[in-house]
Amino acid sequence: MATTAAITITSDIIPNFGSYTKEMTxxxxxxxxxxxxxxxxxxxxxxxxTKVDLFTMANTFVDTAATTTGAKVFIKNLGYNNEIDKSVxxxxxxxxxxxxxxxxxxxxxxxxVASDGEDIxxxxxxxxxxxxxxxxxxx
Amino acid sequence: MATTxxxxxxxxxxxxxxxxxxxxxxxxKAGTTADGLDQMRMxxxxxxxxxxxxxxxxxxxxxxxxxxxxxxxxxxxxxxYVIITIDxxxxxxxxxxxxxxxxxNCDDATHDLEVQxxxxxxxxxxxxxxxxETLGTSAD
Numbered sequence: 420m421a422t423t424a425a426i427t428i429t430s431d432i433i434p435n436f437g438s439y440t441k442e443m444t445x446x447x448x449x450x451x452x453x454x455x456x457x458x459x460x461x462x463x464x465x466x467x468x469t470k471v472d473l474f475t476m477a478n479t480f481v482d483t484a485a486t487t488t489g490a491k492v493f494i495k496n497l498g499y500n501n502e503i504d505k506s507v508x509x510x511x512x513x514x515x516x517x518x519x520x521x522x523x524x525x526x527x528x529x530x531x532v533a534s535d536g537e538d539i540x541x542x543x544x545x546x547x548x549x550x551x552x553x554x555x556x557x558x
Numbered sequence: 559m560a561t562t563x564x565x566x567x568x569x570x571x572x573x574x575x576x577x578x579x580x581x582x583x584x585x586x587k588a589g590t591t592a593d594g595l596d597q598m599r600m601x602x603x604x605x606x607x608x609x610x611x612x613x614x615x616x617x618x619x620x621x622x623x624x625x626x627x628x629x630x631x632x633x634x635x636x637x638x639y640v641i642i643t644i645d646x647x648x649x650x651x652x653x654x655x656x657x658x659x660x661x662x663n664c665d666d667a668t669h670d671l672e673v674q675x676x677x678x679x680x681x682x683x684x685x686x687x688x689x690x691e692t693l694g695t696s697a698d
Contacts, residue, residue: 530650
């Protein structure tokens with residue numbers, strides 16, 4: 420059972436850069452063994468600038484040495500009602516340290532330290548409704 | 559207008575029914591709907607063990623911008639990894655063969671994006687798509 424993620428980046432900022440593609444298989448830390456657990460694909464609507472936990476680590480990683488795992492998270496900002504606004508976004512934070520802002524349509528894929536307290540948090544920039552989709556893969 | 563797009567194809571058969579997500583995004587300047595990121599830096603570094611290095615230095619010019627960062631650990635040994643740190647907070651481990659793509663808007667100038675290698679010298683490829691960088695005046 421495998422989970423794969425392939426990225427393709429295209430840009431005309433630098434002439435002749437063209438396109439770049441890379442695929443990875445999500446594996447357990449330091450091995451070629453596939454990750455076997457996931458939260459599944461989730462969806463959450465937000466309509467407030469209050470910072471909330473998208474994923475609370477303590478709810479899953481209880482009494483585990485999860486700091487050495489190969490966990491990965493995917494998050495996408497879908498906008499709302501099929502309207503994607505590139506001018507507003509949702510801050511993504513790990514335990515209150517800001518990673519960046521996912522503007523409408525933006526997505527991220529990153530490794531996370533899956534241990535108690537290192538929660539994945541989100542904070543919309545406005546009170547307007549916005550929908551996030553996300554999935555966490557872990558061991 | 560410069561155009562940069564990032565697409566992902568995410569597939570998994572962990573669940574009883576297959577998961578397949580495909581999406582892309584056009585990388586725009588912060589707070590705009592019509593102006594794409596127009597600057598980029600990229601590099602390939604050999605990261606030795608024992609020291610945490612600034613891969614990308616947060617600067618005042620980059621604060622609250624819509625920068626996008628791609629990092630790939632090109633090490634061929636799956637036991638090799640780097641710990642990615644932002645503002646002294648370890649974010650996660652990037653093992654040999656792994657990549658990541660994140661927004662990086664530098665909450666403040668201390669939000670350097672750092673890497674520290676473990677197990678052996680790691681080969682790291684990176685790209686940063688950004689805006690607003692002004693080169694410093696030459697001192698000599």
